[in-house]
Amino acid sequence: MVSAPVTVDPWEVAAAVTDPELPMVTLADLGVLRDVRIEDDGAVVVEITPTYTGCPAMGVMRADLVLALHRAGFDDVDVRTVLSPAWSTDWISEAGRAKLAAGGIAPPGKAPVRATGPVPLQLGPTRRTAACPLCGSSDTEELSEFGATACKALRRCRTCREPFEHVKEI
């Protein structure tokens, strides 16, 4: 067994791991990485939370985290799933939002407040707005609430006519 050098912070290692579907941002930027700690026996415990319940990238995230920590010298790594509280796009950091925009993906606005009680019906066109990450215009329209991955909607810019993806609020 190789002991981890004391100079390496496992949080720093885990926080540098990027998302498999949004490679411009890290799991820490997304708020998916919830906790990294060293147990008394030296094991590194990492806690991650799924964005959407059916997110198919969880397995790759887990493997990427194990790989990065192994490479940093941590042999005993346990990646755990945390379901509560449910992930929200509000947890995406400012740095993460800037990276998404620079990568051509519009970052989310404020997530809807989920109070207790019935969830109000929304029948009209969605009121969400998102500036075009390509030309900056705020004159954009939603093409579909559901995009290439569970976390993204598809929009189009009316100014530069380019389609773009938008991380939808949840």
Added chain:
Amino acid sequence: MAHEETVYDALGNAQEDHGHWAFGTGFDEPLAGVDTTVPDGIDPAELGEYCLMLGDDALVLAQRLTQWITASPELEEEVAVANVALDLLGQARLLLARAGSVGVLGRSRERATESIPDEDALAYFRDADEFRCTALVAAPNGDFAQTMARLLVAATVRLAVFARLRDSRDPVLAAIAAKGVNELAYHRDHAARWVLRLGDGTDESHRRAQAGVAAVWPLLDDVFTATDLERRLTDAGVAVDPSTVRDEVHGVLTEVLERATLTVPAWPADAAPRGRLGEHGPELAELLETLQSLARQHPAATW
């Protein structure tokens, strides 16, 4: 131990336990690291049976929705339907894994080898009579208007139940419900906008939307009737008695249909539970034959 050179090697190692099993993702126990201790005063077997009801609804509706892939009216809708199905499949995995965590596996383990995770054993190795879904989700799709009418009704019911389940005494169920509410709100509103667009559209789309609603409404007859098990678990603070969401569901559906210029069909009289007790029409067995055939014919398949 040599460290992995690539993420693919790491995936291989991460999968050692279930490496040959390809029907789930195989990468990930959905409840890995989650405390699955059952709180005092809750019967684990009954909790597991209840999770089968909720999980089977999601699994079967997800499978119905994926039947639209390559056949949707427009490309964006194909992606949307697949997304909704993926969310539901995720909910099903967690709920079936929860059932497995308390030992509720039905007869699935008679056929599924030990290396197959609980949620996959439950999905692929139970016969129709062991499924606990309602006819509302098992019924065939019909045309696109009928599919959206069914999704509207099923998502409205599920959202109302999940909103209340956020307070379940089972913390795992409460956490699954809290995540599910956020997803189901998108599903319901998406289906509602389609019903609005079709109902308040052309003569032909209106006709089809009205026919779709007429085909779906009778399936509500046993949706609000609690089984004895649901009543006991509701008293224990674990489950939601479906009769308590009836007024809310009725209100939401009426609002959508009226806005869509559709006639609201007569609400069906309450019927005794069928699907929740394992009584299904032949359409569920047909659906499961497709869903399960690969896993049953090639239990060691990998790709």
